[in-house]
Amino acid sequence: MAKTLYIDTSKCMGCRGCESACKQWNDLPANIKGDLKGEKFEFLPFNGTYQTKTAFAHQTYTMVKMQELAADDGGVKWLFGKRQCMHCAEATCMMVCPVDAISRTPEGAVYLDKEKCVGCGYCVQNCPFNVPQLDYNQKGIGIWEKKSSKCNLCADRVQNGLIPACAKTCPTGAIKFGDREEMLALAKERVEQLKPKFPGARIYGEKEVGGTVLYLLTEHPGYYGLPESAVVPWQVRFWKYFARPVGELAVGGGLLVILAGLFFNYVMPAKETPHHAEGVK
Amino acid sequence: MAQPKIGTLRNGKVYRFDPVEVAAHWVHTISFFALLITGLVLFAPGGAGWLAKLLGGVNVTRLLHRVFAVPYALISLPLLVFFSPRGAKEWFREMFHWDKDDIKLMMGYFPEILGRHADLPEAPKFNAGEKFNSLLTLFTGIGLTLSGIIMWWPQSFPQWLVRLAYPVHDLAFLGMCSMLCVHIFLSVAHPKMRAALEGITTGWADAEFCKEHYGKWYKKVVTKG
Structure with missing residues (x-):
């Protein structure tokens, strides 16, 4: 049965309990010291917002993004958007993984098996949401073990009848987990409720990506760092539906020439x- | 001892390639195969299992693929260009110069592969098939090198380009492998073309073979010595 993680951003107050619960359940270390996208720091950087994590990382599966907007009444609006893997219906990461380390669970989550992962980084480079990140562990001179990491929608919890850690911990009910139909109905009801006060209220994730994550946004998706339409990159389609089959056909032809020869x-x-040429003297 | 002149005929053999041309060919061959085998870990079915184990694990293979990329990209071509300008000039001139005879030979060559006789025009130093192989080697080499650099340091390039590098790398290596099937079959197993392997290994190729397969070149440059 397809399940859905429903995130009602209008109810999110940016407490970041979901970030902590995620780290606790998945046993992920804190980012106290580290290197994020080339930026080195000793402590959590203060960047003038209530957002503490700047990007997904191998130890950060989820984060609450914050955006300040000028309101019409002269005040400010705070937008909080809890982000994690979208568990896309047509998952680019699954398409590109060369070792089938990424699969779909019966509940609809896109599950990354770190045991099978060889760290090629195809999913990291091709994800339309830039979610998976590589975990580096040095094994010798010039030898690194790399593992891709991302949210698995707490597949272990869900398979045992529990709900994901982020949904479990959310104190305001902004994160819910349940059957897709039920979540979609909740979202539609909420949009109607919010329309008078938030004309920009909309559902994101019903048609976009069509996966296991559904958002209720009060503004344009761009303010939450979400792409307006997230599709499998054209390069990936070119790769899977042209480059590979054509190339493999060519190699097959070459092998046939050998056999025929x-x-x-x-x-x-x-x-x-x-026929032979005249002998050479 | 002074190098013999290209085209020198001695003991029924013709001097066809100088040692630099030979070395450039084999540095390219060895590095290409090493890259192919290490690269197949991410391509062959189950390659990350059995093949990676054979090569010392995926993490070691990842390093090996980069190690062999260096001679592939940086040694064979500069070696030819800087140490055998004559050989490089001939090679480049031949692969980019196609006349009616070359096209006729290319079109009518298939029966020859199957050991049947075809009436074909005479060829210069490289016949049309070898010219095509040379072009493919050069351009897939450029494609593999550029896309490989992008994949090696993805953070230094825009994301759309990194994403494009993967299909380019695949298409280039598969295209080259397709050509390689024919190239290796002809040089190793084909009863008549096999003689070419001796030429690119020792520099000296059977004179009768050269006269038959590279008629234009033979008439122009071969002198008794």
């Missing part, structure tokens, strides 16, 4: 002696 030269050689 061996057969017609050795098993069934020409009857007449082939």
Whole structure:
């Protein structure tokens, strides 16, 4: 049965309890010291907002993004958007993974198996939401073990009848987890409720990506760092539906030439002696 | 001892390639195969299992693929260009110069692969098939090198380009492998073309073979010595 993680951003107050619960359940270390996208720091950087995490990382599966907007009444609006893997219906990461380390659970989550992952980084580079990130562990001189990491929608909890850690901990009910139909109905009801006060209220994730995550946004998706339409990158389609089949066909043709060549030269050689140039003196 | 002149005929053999041309060919061959085998870990079915184990694990293979990329990208071509300008000039001139005879030979060559006789025009130093192979080697080499650099340091390039590098790398290597099937079959197993392997290994190729397969070149440059 397809489940859905429903995030009602209008109810999010930015407490970041979901970030902590995620780290606790998935046993992920804090970002006290580290290197995020080349930026090195010793402590959590203060960047003037209530957002503490700047990007997904191998130890950060979820984060609450914050955006300040000028309100019409002269005040400010705070937008909080809890972000994690979208568990896309047509998952780019699944398409590109060369070792089938990424699969779909019966509940609809896109599950990344770190045991099978070889760290090629295809999913990292091609994800339309830039969610998966590589975990580096040095094993020797020049030898690094790399593992892609991302939210698995607490597949272990869900399979045992629990709800994901982020949904469980959310004190305002902004994060809910349940059957898709039920969540979609909740979202639609909420949009109607919010329309008078928030004309920009909309559902995100019903048609976009069509996955297991549904958002209720009060403003344009861009303010939450979400792409307006997230589709499988054209390069990936070109790769999977053109480059590979055409290339493999060409190699198949080459192998056929070898087989034909061996057969017609050795098993069934020409009857007449082939033409030879005059002997060279 | 002074190098013999290209085209020198001695003991029924013709001097076809100088040692630099030979070395450039084999540095390219060895590095290409090393890259192919290490690269197949991410391509062959189950490659990350059995093949990676054979090569010392995926983490070691990842390093090996980068190690062999260096001679592939940086040694064979500069070696030819800087140490055998004559050989490089001939190679480039031949692969970019196609006349009617080359096209006729290309179109009519298939029966020859199968050991049947075809009436074909005479060829210069490289016949049309070898010219095509050279073009493919050069351009897939450029494609593999550029896309490989992008994949090696993805954070230094825009994301759309990194994403494009993967299909380019695949298409280039598969295209080259397709050509390689024919190239290797002809040089290793084909009863007549096999003689070319001796030429690119020792520099000296059978004179009768050269006269038959590279008629234009033979008439122009071969002198008794």
